[in-house]
């Protein structure tokens with residue numbers, strides 16, 4: 001097991017958590033239709049549903065809330081955020097949005113024409129939704145290794161396969177591809193990073209064909225940490241320098257501030273192009289708010305600006321990644337199947353290998369997430385066939401190669417002791433895995449079905 005440095009923070013304020021009885025958990029999961037998204041927070045013991053908006057803010061961020069300038073236009077906090085984003089991301093223009101999908105909506109609407117193609121290194125739910133809503137076809141150009149959970153020694157499983165990207169360009173032409181969505185790290189591949197060399201190569205190929213490089217920057221700090229750890233030539237660079245270089249090869253980004261910006265709410269869009277910026281300003285007022293707040297309070301922008309600065313501190317990001325690795329190593333020692341190498345924000349259990357007695361159509365990851373809650377009070381999330389949804393044209397289920405349960409670690413919230421509880425609970429369940437039954441839909445929403453779908457045991 002990794003010998004670990006303790007948490008790089010002292011606890012100044014606490015939020016009590018409660019462990020409810022077996023009977024109450026059983027009633028809660030039945031009531032939630034076996035969907036962990038529909039559980040009440042108060043019924044969850046350790047909540048690993050998501051790392052989105054669940055970060056603990058620092059004392060400085062809380063203090064920042066008190067200097068919120070809530071002017072309707074030209075808030076001080078916007079200028080602070082603009083300066084911090086420029087310093088860390090380097091893009092020319094900033095538009096705050098209420099969260100990441102607000103930025104995705106603006107970017108997709110303004111750049112995609114019906115019949116276009118948007119390549120990406122694996123899909124993300126809301127990202128692909130906005131691309132398809134505007135008439136584009138999403139094309140997965142991630143390297144094949146990303147779809148194989150067992151390849152533990154591939155350091156950059158998030159990399160784009162340049163041959164796949166070239167093939168798409170040859171087939172449809174660069175003018176049918178407004179941009180590539182380059183996710184750093186790749187959430188659904190298990191939080192896997194993209195190397196600097198690959199970012200550079202993707203940028204060169206795209207720009208040669210007039211294709212913009214737009215990052216999904218949601219977990220960019222985690223990506224920078226992996227580059228420092230794994231890519232030759234970056235070991236002595238700071239996280240901030242690596243981050244800045246990553247973005248120097250692109251044309252803009254969408255950002256969910258709820259992840260690597262260490263805030264509970266917020267997001268933004270960055271672009272270099274002046275014309276696109278002007279159009280984006282026109283659109284943000286229709287859907288989010290004035291371009292100087294984009295649906296955020298001044299205080300939220302302040303917390304985000306401070307959060308960005310804290311997120312590139314080495315002790316913070318090193319603790320985060322190593323805490324997740326510790327959880328992975330404990331599970332691995334007991335033989336629990338997982339996606340490897342371990343990602344930057346979560347451990348992904350390989351549900352098909354965990355539950356070999358279930359067919360993928362029996363929703364093994366959904367069933368496993370429900371079983372983990374039932375037995376331990378730990379809330380996790382399905383990232384498999386349910387999340388993948390249906391093909392918009394054929395109506396058939398997308399059948400992803402990765403059928404996973406995500407144990408997502410909120411930032412600065414839980415300690416190593418909490419990780420031990422989670423590991424013990426899952427190891428115990430693994431010993432009794434034959435008892436877990438498959439599930440079927442009893443209510444299937446048309447879009448983003450994983451959020452509100454309901455299930456029954458088969």
Ligand SMILES: *Cc1c(COP(=O)(O)O)cnc(C)c1O
Pocket residue numbers: 052099100101102124126127183187216218255256257258259266267
């Ligand atoms: C969360 C997330 C988004 C969307 O951001 P929201 O703030 O939730 O709207 C986009 N891409 C990735 C990879 C994400 O994890």
